[in-house]
Amino acid sequence: MNLGAYRPVLADRDTRNALLLGFLIRVPMWAGAVILTLHVVTSLGRSYGEAGLVTAASTVAVAVSGPWRGRLLDRIGLRRTVGPSLVVQVVCWSVAPWVGYLPLVAFAALAGLFVVPTFSILRQVIIRSVPSEQRRTALSLDSSATELSFMAGPAIGVWLATSWQTGWALLVCELTSVAAGFVLWLVNPPLTSGSADASPERGPHDEQGEGARGEAVAAPTVPAGERAPRSVRGLVTVPVAAVLLAAACSTLVLSGTDVSIVAALRSFGATGSIGWVLALWGAGSLVGGLVYGAWHRSLSVFWLLGGLAATTAPVALALGVPSFAVLITVSGFLCAPTITATVEQLSRLVPERFRGEMMGWHGSAMTAGSAVGAPVAGFAIDHGGWPWGFAVVSGLGVLIAATGWLASRRGGRVAASRTAPGPGAAPAAPPVGVAPTDSERGLPAASMGD
The missing domain is CATH 1.20.1250.20 (MFS general substrate transporter like domains)
Structure with missing residues (x-):
């Protein structure tokens, strides 16, 4: 760090x-x-x-x-x-x-x-x-x-x-x-x-894309016999959709946790503690975000989502306000890193000229996750008590994180088996959720850019 x-x-x-x-x-x-x-x-x-x-x-x-x-x-x-x-x-x-x-x-x-x-x-x-x-x-x-x-x-x-x-x-x-x-x-x-002002102008290289300093970058080629990733308007490919799903699931866990915190503290007869407990939860996320930003490498979106979901489950075991406050602070540690990882990964998967739209899709995915998480947790609380609110959203988060991680691993193995790069061939793209390194891009660190 x-x-x-x-x-x-x-x-x-x-x-x-x-x-x-x-x-x-x-x-x-x-x-x-x-x-x-x-x-x-x-x-x-x-x-x-x-x-x-x-x-x-x-x-x-x-x-x-x-x-x-x-x-x-x-x-x-x-x-x-x-x-x-x-x-x-x-x-x-x-x-x-x-x-x-x-x-x-x-x-x-x-x-x-x-x-x-x-x-x-x-x-x-x-x-x-x-x-x-x-x-x-x-x-x-x-x-x-x-x-x-x-x-x-x-x-x-x-x-x-x-x-x-x-x-x-x-x-x-x-x-x-x-x-x-x-x-x-x-x-x-x-x-x-690639522009000096905030109003981008379309140039002759727009169909190919732009590099870090506005230079033309050739569109990625697909080997003979291979199919290009399916996409919507050339923008939402399968890897992009996987990251958007992870973003939606992260807010599903967070909004479900939010509802469950209120239910738990009401059950403990400590409604007046809701404000400072939520602040502790946010403080845990704040510290986690700062630590992740100072970390020496990026982590997989799915590993972070899985960690966020897994650390949410133990909150259901709290026996009173003190233990609840400690466990909820710990569960907040991976909130900010998970959301940061989804934004970072999308910025690497999507061409710069589509970034505004993709950030819009990212926001919509997170909003959709929030809209689903609260009622799911509420239903679980109504039928099983406040611990089930944490347990259900945690279980969904772990399930989606594991599915996404396995899919990205399988995709990486399939790509490796189908392509046999010769001397001077471009290196394979990293799995979804893992930021490419300088060496994978084939560029020295000094020339790195978006």
């Missing part, structure tokens, strides 16, 4: 700005989500189930918009994508706090459909700003900053909602998020390494 690896990453101005902007944008985003629920329950006098429907409408809209907004980033650039979103967000959240329940559902869905794709934008900026060998470290910092914002945002949201009228708290929080998005529009950071 080399903590000095963070020094050159933080020395880059674009990376520092992206990390700071990410934190400033995400804090009001998390706070707004909490305030929205409290607004429906307290100010509108509705049930928690109805509050959940508002959140669900917004979540589904965000999931649908992810690939679409990402494709716009690839095609027309940051400003032309974000500008209309800012207008829609201002209109929606200026009106939504003062309307009834059904109009609020509609405004929340519309705002979700035109959400500013901040996660996609900032991760593209970070990937573009650092050399390939520093990518994992930079993305780990982004994951750690996300954990910090997650620890701060809900607490600020609860404080605002209890100090002010929820309508005003919702208005201030959402417009603060829009203001942070406007700063992103104003800064207009470049998203790709």
